[in-house]
Amino acid sequence: MTKSNLEISNADARHLFLDRHALVTRHTTKFSEADAEALIRKLGFVQLDSVNAVERAHHMILFSRASKYKREHLHSLHHDTRGLFEHWTHDASLIPMEFYPHWHHRFDAAKSRLNHPRWASRIGDDADKVVKRVRAHIRKHGETLAREFEDKGGGGWWGWGPSKTALEFLWRTGELAITRRDGFEKVYDLSARVIPDDLRKAKPTRKQTIDWAARTALSRLGFATHQELAAFFALITIAEAKDWATAALKRGDIIAVSVVGHDGSAKPALAFPDIENDIATLGDTPSELRFLSPFDPAIRNRKRTAQLFGFDYTIEIFVPEAKRKYGYYVFPILEGNRFLGRADMKAHRGDAKSKDKGRLEVKGLWLEKGVKLDKARKQNIETALSDLSAFTGTVQIDAGAPLRRSKAS
Numbered sequence: 189m190t191k192s193n194l195e196i197s198n199a200d201a202r203h204l205f206l207d208r209h210a211l212v213t214r215h216t217t218k219f220s221e222a223d224a225e226a227l228i229r230k231l232g233f234v235q236l237d238s239v240n241a242v243e244r245a246h247h248m249i250l251f252s253r254a255s256k257y258k259r260e261h262l263h264s265l266h267h268d269t270r271g272l273f274e275h276w277t278h279d280a281s282l283i284p285m286e287f288y289p290h291w292h293h294r295f296d297a298a299k300s301r302l303n304h305p306r307w308a309s310r311i312g313d314d315a316d317k318v319v320k321r322v323r324a325h326i327r328k329h330g331e332t333l334a335r336e337f338e339d340k341g342g343g344g345w346w347g348w349g350p351s352k353t354a355l356e357f358l359w360r361t362g363e364l365a366i367t368r369r370d371g372f373e374k375v376y377d378l379s380a381r382v383i384p385d386d387l388r389k390a391k392p393t394r395k396q397t398i399d400w401a402a403r404t405a406l407s408r409l410g411f412a413t414h415q416e417l418a419a420f421f422a423l424i425t426i427a428e429a430k431d432w433a434t435a436a437l438k439r440g441d442i443i444a445v446s447v448v449g450h451d452g453s454a455k456p457a458l459a460f461p462d463i464e465n466d467i468a469t470l471g472d473t474p475s476e477l478r479f480l481s482p483f484d485p486a487i488r489n490r491k492r493t494a495q496l497f498g499f500d501y502t503i504e505i506f507v508p509e510a511k512r513k514y515g516y517y518v519f520p521i522l523e524g525n526r527f528l529g530r531a532d533m534k535a536h537r538g539d540a541k542s543k544d545k546g547r548l549e550v551k552g553l554w555l556e557k558g559v560k561l562d563k564a565r566k567q568n569i570e571t572a573l574s575d576l577s578a579f580t581g582t583v584q585i586d587a588g589a590p591l592r593r594s595k596a597s
Contacts, residue, residue, distance in 0.1 A: 194459075196411065198448040200467045202496055202525040203474070204410040209486040211522065212474040215254035224261035225271045225284075227253060232408045232420065233281040234262075235483050236274070238372045239505065241517035242535045242548070243580050246282065248481035251579050267368035273383060274366040274374075278422045278488070287404075288383055289390035290397045290423060295362030302357055311353040322354040323363070331367055331377045398424050402432045410466070411447055411457040416489065433458055450498035477568040479519040479531065479576060487520055499527035499556070500594075513595050515552055523568070529555040529594065535580045545583035548576060553587075554594045561591060 196204075206212050210230050215223065227250060228234050237245035250257045262282065265271040272282040275291055283291075301307050302315050311318050326332050337351035348356070355376050358364040365382035368375045379388055392400065405420030406412055412420075418429040436442045436458075443461050446454040460466075480487060482503040487493045494500050501520055504512040515532030522528075531553045538546030550573070555561060570587075577585050 193446065194443065194464065195446045195454060196448060196457075196459075196463070196467070198450055198452075198496070199473075199525070201411065201447045203470050204463070204467055205496060206474060206486065206525055207470055208408050208410045210253045211476075211478075211486060212470070214252075214476050214478065215256060217256065219254045219256035219258075219261075221261045221264055221269070223254065224250060224257060225265055228265075228272065228282065229284045230408070231485055232404065233277050233283040233485075235277070235485070235488075236280045236282060236369075237483050239517065240535075242519070242533050242576070243481075244372075245481045245483035249484055251576075252478045252480055252484065255575055255579075263368065266366075270382065270384065276360075276422065278419060279483075285384070285387065288387040289392050290400055290421075292362065292391055293394060293397055294423060295360070298357070298360040298362075301360065307353060307357070310348045311350045311357075315354075318350045319354045319357060322351050323358060326358075326364065326376060326378060330381070331375050333370060333373055333375055335373070398428045398432050402429055402436075406442070406458065406460065411445055411459040411463065413455075413457055416492070417458070419489070447496075449495040455495065474524045477521065477523040477528075477565075477572050479533075479572055480522055482517060482519065484520070486522075493527075497527050501527075501530070514554060518552075521569070521572075523565070527556065528559045528565070529553065532589075533576075535582050537581070538583065546581060547584035547586050548573065548580060548582040550585070550587040550589050552589050552592065554592045556594050 203212070208230075210227060231249075234246050234249050239245070242248070243251070246262060247257075247259050250262070262272075266274065266282060271285055273285050273288055274280065274282055276294065277283065302311065302319075308315065322337075325337075332355070334349075334352040334355055337349065339349040339351050355364065355374075359366065359374075359376060362379060364376045365379040366374050367377040367382050401421050401423045402417045405417045409416060409420065414429040414433055415426055417433070418424050418426045424432075433442065437444065440461065442458050443463070445457050445459045445463065447457045448454050482505075487499075487501055490501060499520065502513075504514060504518065505516060509516070514530060517534065518530050518532045520527050520530050532551040534549045534551060536547050536549060553569075559565075573585050573587060577583070
């Protein structure tokens with residue numbers, strides 16, 4: 189077999205993929221802010237999400253990889269030390285600050301946004317006047333929340349009135365930055381007050397950003413298709429990723445590989461030439477059992493999760509309750525290099541004024557076909573629940589839901 193047609197076994201593919209997503213080992217000892225920053229850099233970004241059924245996604249993603257992670261780490265990295273900035277990848281995310289220059293292309297693309305009917309209807313007939321007023325307010329007063337303006341839209345602080353629309357426009361075009369979150373509400377300020385000057389003024393060419401985005405994505409995935417390279421940061425198009433790969437293959441910077449799926453079928457992918465050495469140095473197969481956020485980066489691509497692990501997962505937040513197969517906020521259960529099941533959970537926070545200390549409710553637990561709940565596995569699930577309960581501040585664990593088998597697709 190030639191190296192240009194290297195076949196990666198399913199076991200090796202799973203192991204490498206999980207290693208790149210920091211899911212082979214788990215930090216269980218002292219974990220510092222610097223460790224949190226290094227972990228986010230390894231992942232590439234951490235997605236933000238407001239749903240707090242158990243724990244918000246950004247905190248859960250880091251906790252599932254480091255049991256001593258503290259929520260204060262993320263706030264400090266974003267607001268105090270400026271190790272992270274907030275912007276869009278495939279969704280709202282916290283991103284290593286040194287990556288900021290490559291978002292300039294996204295800023296430029298957003299400058300025509302006010303001409304879009306959806307935005308125009310929100311900001312009104314005099315968009316330039318509203319933007320000018322909001323810009324002047326921030327220059328004078330500094331950190332600003334949307335609720336400080338009187339022209340709120342419907343839906344509380346997330347409602348999009350004219351001023352909120354202007355804030356979002358100025359942020360998405362790079363003139364403003366998110367300096368922190370107040371609860372989960374964005375706090376805006378001038379980018380010049382938030383982003384280091386050298387990074388704010390750096391302007392990579394489009395070619396440089398395509399090369400950076402493709403290489404950075406590939407290093408964090410281990411192997412990938414053109415579509416996966418483009419989707420990782422959502423900074424480049426599939427066509428740009430394909431053109432990059434064609435040139436990189438000719439130079440020998442990357443190689444073509446075949447990745448064996450859980451069902452034995454092989455799919456083409458791209459990898460760096462040293463992938464065999466990377467696999468050889470991975471060490472032992474992971475054994476940790478942990479709950480993953482529904483927004484965990486390792487399961488973001490549902491098709492890849494199904495192909496690699498044979499695990500069919502859909503988040504059902506937006507599915508009408510009567511049509512849900514499993515529940516509102518269901519956590520995949522990862523054991524070593526396999527998904528053994530899923531759990532529908534909810535954290536009921538305690539009330540400091542009462543005797544209620546809070547409880548973590550397991551509303552449903554489903555195991556995949558062929559997975560046995562032996563004594564050791566049951567103990568591992570209980571330990572993982574105990575760790576999660578401690579992290580969410582829910583003293584009691586209500587795990588009385590009956591054990592069931594995952595439903596056929």
